[in-house]
Amino acid sequence: MGDLEIQPATADDVPAIVALLADDPLGAQRESPDDLTPYLTALERLRSDPHQHLVAAVREGRVVGTLQLTIIPGLSRRGATRSVIEGVRIHADERGGGLGSRLMEWAIDTSRREGCHLVQLTSDNTRTDAHRFYERLGFTASHVGFKMAL
Amino acid sequence: MGDLEIQPATADDVPAIVALLADDPLGAQRESPDDLTPYLTALERLRSDPHQHLVAAVREGRVVGTLQLTIIPGLSRRGATRSVIEGVRIHADERGGGLGSRLMEWAIDTSRREGCHLVQLTSDNTRTDAHRFYERLGFTASHVGFKMAL
Numbered sequence: 168m169g170d171l172e173i174q175p176a177t178a179d180d181v182p183a184i185v186a187l188l189a190d191d192p193l194g195a196q197r198e199s200p201d202d203l204t205p206y207l208t209a210l211e212r213l214r215s216d217p218h219q220h221l222v223a224a225v226r227e228g229r230v231v232g233t234l235q236l237t238i239i240p241g242l243s244r245r246g247a248t249r250s251v252i253e254g255v256r257i258h259a260d261e262r263g264g265g266l267g268s269r270l271m272e273w274a275i276d277t278s279r280r281e282g283c284h285l286v287q288l289t290s291d292n293t294r295t296d297a298h299r300f301y302e303r304l305g306f307t308a309s310h311v312g313f314k315m316a317l
Numbered sequence: 318m319g320d321l322e323i324q325p326a327t328a329d330d331v332p333a334i335v336a337l338l339a340d341d342p343l344g345a346q347r348e349s350p351d352d353l354t355p356y357l358t359a360l361e362r363l364r365s366d367p368h369q370h371l372v373a374a375v376r377e378g379r380v381v382g383t384l385q386l387t388i389i390p391g392l393s394r395r396g397a398t399r400s401v402i403e404g405v406r407i408h409a410d411e412r413g414g415g416l417g418s419r420l421m422e423w424a425i426d427t428s429r430r431e432g433c434h435l436v437q438l439t440s441d442n443t444r445t446d447a448h449r450f451y452e453r454l455g456f457t458a459s460h461v462g463f464k465m466a467l
């Protein structure tokens with residue numbers, strides 16, 4: 168396989184990223200790949216916030232993965248800054264090939280460089296394969312993740 | 318009891334907020350209330366980021382509760398902005414008196430006002446009383462929360 172680049176997502180990457188978000192048992196129900204307008208608006212919000220890193224993993228000109236990293240300062244843990252990883256998606260053709268680990272390593276390295284003392288994420292209770300993947304990377308399933316739709 | 322005000326935390330509130338963070342089975346091991354320097358530095362980081370809302374709940378001039386709300390734009394869920402709640406702490410004298418609900422309602426109302434479609438938080442697996450509290454407020458324990466110290 169060709170070289171992999173992990174780079175900030177641009178408007179040109181949005182159709183491919185939305186396709187990745189929708190190609191997922193949970194995402195299929197909540198994404199609308201036929202109308203990219205809300206996604207392009209959201210990209211502008213992300214790009215105007217220096218604490219947001221939405222990246223595209225690109226191989227041979229094709230977006231094959233994505234994740235979003237957010238840097239969050241805080242008072243707890245002696246004023247520790249933490250990072251939160253959201254929206255990890257790997258193209259079906261690349262699953263099991265190490266791209267997920269590459270993307271997560273990028274997120275962990277970037278978190279360290281930004282001075283974070285902790286990196287965290289939540290994963291739907293039904294994604295048991297993903298849970299094993301995160302534990303292999305060194306994450307601990309120490310918390311319950313609560314959500315409420317508004 | 319006197320009136321309650323929920324207001325942005327200032328440097329004057331930091332000693333009381335750190336005392337709340339430390340007066341906790343988990344926080345006792347990871348906070349250093351005798352050295353406020355890292356907390357004051359972190360407060361500056363929080364105040365320079367318009368997506369961060371660290372608040373103090375004040376009654377009769379005394380800080381009796383705190384939480385941090387972070388607004389996170391994103392591409393998933395049709396470009397939905399979400400919020401994350403961290404560091405919810407209630408003074409021992411006020412527990413069971415409704416202050417936790419008041420603070421959480423403030424966070425949920427603020428999230429709505431900022432255009433969030435989702436509000437989320439993680440809670441340590443050992444905080445079973447807190448889990449019941451969040452479920453009573455309408456949160457669903459749909460996710461596993463993973464953390465890794467860096």
